Amino acid sequence: METIKWEDEHIFQEVDSIIEKYWEEKSPLLCVLQEISLRWHYLPRPLMQHVAEKLDVPSSKVYGVATFYSFLETEPIGQHVVRVCESAPCHVRGAMDVLSTLKRELGIKEGETTRDGKFTLEVTSCLGVCGVAPAMMIDQVTYGNLTPERIREVLTLYN
Amino acid sequence: MAKTTGEMEKKETQNMITIYLDGKEVEVPQGVSVLEACQMEGIHIPTLCYFEGLSPWGGCRICLVEIEGQPNLAASCVTPVREGMKIRTTSKKVREARRANLELLLSNHPLDCQLCDRNGSCELQDLAYQFGVREIHFKGERKTYEVDNSSPSVKRDAERCILCGRCVRTCREVQTVCAIDYANRSFETFISPSLGLPLGESVCVNCGQCILACPTGALSEVSHVDQVWDAIEDPEKFVVLQTAPAIRVSIGEPFGLPPGTISTGKMVAAFRRLGFDRIFDTNFSADLTIIEEGTEFINRVKQGGKLPLITSCSPGWIKFMEHFYPDLMDNVSTCKSPQQMFGAVAKTYYAQKLGIDPQDMIVVSIMPCTAKKFECQREEMSASGCQDVDFSLTTREAARMLKEKGIDLKEMPDEDFDDPLGISTGAAAVFGATGGVMEAALRSVYELLTGKTLEKLDFYPVRGIEGVKEATVEVDGMEVKVAVAHSLSNARQVLDWVRSGEAQYHFIEIMACPGGCIGGGGQPIPTNLENRMKRIEAIYQVDQSLPLRKSHENPAVKQLYKEFLGEPNGEKAHHLLHTHYLAREKM
């Protein structure tokens, strides 16, 4: 994975332009953190600190918010996040098999990232696509009616 | 605190409603919580996350009560009273539920009370005793965390934390520092300093108010006890002690004396028996501070220097300024705090007098404060060529040392401080209470400027527990506008007025802790409003009882200038007694 120097001026400028987008909004902290994590997959400390200063929010609060929500990460994660739904509607339609297939295919356990930094595997609460259970979400895209075969097929899209 | 009194007044004018507490019909003001209503009626409700002066949180679920018609139990701290409400405070259901929540908390707690800083003063321990917990029915995983020793003042042991959030709310609401907040969620929740970094790297100002708020041993001071024992033991070292103005009115508490007992003589005797070579008084250097700071003020007024001048005695306030108000840095007096002035004088003037190498002298302070531990380690604080103050003990640590040695302070005779750094005036005594530095300064500034004798020494408008106090004092034809703020939320208010130009002051006193030093983060637990008031009262009694009540009349200070320092604010005084600040990140 490329190493990024988070203190670089141009990165702060990019963060500033995200902040600019929400400048008119009331309490934009969560919106800004979401955009940063879309852009860089996680919330590096220097950027959280920068956001805290710009928005005049205590950095302890920024960290509290960043660690509260499942979709925000404060440590580096893989290029693609695979989220397997483990809620009951998927569970009773074979979510555990989906999870074990993914573990086997990716060679990692839940909460881990592949050595090449490509995938992070996570278990998540209901994705709201129970009509096609069992389901998973990779980044912003949802996949349903999963079978081991279909999982392998889907993963090739990201290789 | 001003708010609390205000609220009380408001409630008095409010309508009264009728509720039933354990079957007894009572009238309570509309708008109060069930907990407050019970307190008014003398009914005890156990609490954990509730804390005087903070917004209620409702998270610990210990203060549960049963309300007729509601299937679920209610947390009394966040439930407002309603007309006709029927409340049961100790039914079986209530007691069982409270105990179950306590057991749940204990199931995620180390249960090694003997190894804990708060053994004997822990609210969790007290509740377990009161509820008769003999077994924990819900065993399971216990979260483990590393102890955070990164801060020079405050030690965090997250394993002992019960997530009541009193520290978070204190830091946010009382101090507006927001150095800590909740992080993660569910069973993984913990209290984290800014950005998950160690506390020592955060905006924490070391005030220690969180320690006073903590019901358990999750927060405590970084101990200097072992180092002080070693120094006392070391025959090569000449160990000098200084005790802060606020200690003499609170050191009795750990020995069972009522808050506000003046124990000056007993305190001196006790510490002498601990083995210090000299027992001196920070009050001496408090008088010295007034001379330096008063002179600085007069010079600024006369020479059109930067005003308002803001006091610099409180190291918590200083770090707060460095983080959040670096633009007002030039307004802050360059005077070191009394602790540091003492150290600088002891290791130069006094060492020379004794013919001791300052390297062989150890200066120990007993302070009501945790930020003093940070202050004495600041790089700027070594005017003598070595660290001016070596170790700083809190009142709590000092009391523990006495107990370890088996010294019962109550039983001590009254003894006097040693000369010459033990001589002080009433003006120095009042440093311990909010408004005291201002009052002491005004007494001297008035006389030094006018050359007249001040008739009335008591400046009542700057006294008391009001959050922000303002007064206008006529000095030599000049209307001097002063303000006094204690706790950093109140300080912030005053500073924002200064920033915006909304208020024009000449002189401002700021103390980081509510009530001033007597309410400092190093004081005995509990330090609540009631105890603060009693200690303040005692502080003014000390002042009243002394023959000399103006700093510039302190003979030892006069002698110091004559023999050693030269002129106030002169070159030598500047080198030893003044300092500079640095802007820090506002994280």
Next chain:
Amino acid sequence: MFYRMHVLVEMSSTSIPLGAAQIKERLEREVEKAGLSQEIQILESGSLGAAVPSPFIAVYPDNIVYAPVKIGEVKRIVEEHFLKGRPVKDLIYFKEKTPGVHAFLPRSPLAKEKRVVLRNSGLIDPMNIEDYIARDGYLALARVLSLSPEEVIGIVKDSGLLGRGGAGFPTGLKWEFTYKAPGEEKYIVCNADEGEPGTFKDRLILEGDPHSVLEAMAIAGYAVGANTGYIYIRAEYPESIRHLETAIEQANQRGLLGKDIFGSGFDFQVKIRKGAGAYVCGEETALLESIEGGRGEPRVKPPYPPQSGLWGKPTVINNVETLANIPPIILNGPQWFKNIGTPTCPGTKVFTLTGNINNLGLTEVPMGITLRELILEIGGGVAQGNGLKLVQTGGPSGGTMTPDLLDVPMDFDTLPKYNSALGSGALTVIDDTHCIVDVTKNFCRFFLHESCGKCTPCRIGNKRVVEILERISVGEGKMEDLDTLKFLGEHMKTTSFCGLGQAAPNPLLRCLVFFQEEFEAHIVDKKCLTGSCEMNKGQKVLVH
């Protein structure tokens, strides 16, 4: 331009995971290859629900629906049907006789359905405001603007509409409280943080008919005196967010939202705020905390949001489905609405059929329908011919219904009498091949994962419950554990801070009673009666 044929492709969160985007792309390519691009317009549409398997293609004016469509079948449909005019009989799911494109109202293949909330879903292109307007869209808002706020609140109150988020609080009253609360600044918040496992109705409503929710928010805004509305929506719903963004933009362009709507002087803007993966934010005060940029921890109540909500201002918080009911109530009158459903719970309810059931998806039926009708008739029965073990209604926080309760009417009033709850309308069918310890553990783990951690009973109680269930499921349980579970469950229910912690033990407590012998078998005999859990994988024990 005139098209001789309109083709709607289902682009919903149900169909997209099944390749709907690729099907649409293939369809466009084939149509172009056949040289029909000038004659046939390809549009997107929302879900038709459990009635029609996903993904579907609807062809108008022929009124033919192909479902479920596989990508390999697209070529045949285009060549045979579109080019040669010969519908592909073996792929047709159903065929309607009624003519017309947008005037078309499907007679559901399942007569029990009654579409109020889903009146447009699957029939219109949600990305095209014209479609919505053509079906009386924004007419209700226009009508409301000529009434007084009191009159509007009166209509909603008279309709007897109860909040569809789960709690069933009267919507009209909520509006009235907010209207009467003092303050210049007020807010409308649409709760689209649909996190209850098994629930995806709001998602499909927003995907299939976003304007109905926007119109309702503007109506609510007019009624209570608010000029800004926020839609708080899960980050898991990118399609809904995309449709909403387009819909807001189109409505703003046409002056149906924004400044001086219909020249009435009434301003109303709608903003979207995205969640970030926290179930507790469905709790209304936690949701407000989240919009305000904080941790989604529930607030102390009172004060309730109508007095002090978003940024301390009076705020109406309504669920998506609740809002989607508003325009038809305004247009058809409260009496029309009251004629649907039961006397105390008027209207319809959108249910989502999930788990081990043949027809997965959503269905809208009158309130008071029985579980039997939902599961066996609309849902087509338990999948693979297995027996029914239980139905979890309203998600894990709702109620657990056993087969003996199949004939209980489903509404807000009746279910609590059976210790159950209607909740969000999720129905998760669990067949008898599943182990109850495993299922209960799954529900409890969900709450452990989603607890905000603020209060003791929820933060530590859920942890201890899951630990005990984990022990039982690997044969390390003790009989006392069952008493501890019961005690902890009751304790969490009565002492937790918010609804999450209070509801968390619901399935646990019910299952401990209903399936006691299964728990005991794990503890005493060290075996799972279904053989499907961790305990004895592979050595399936036959029952019945």
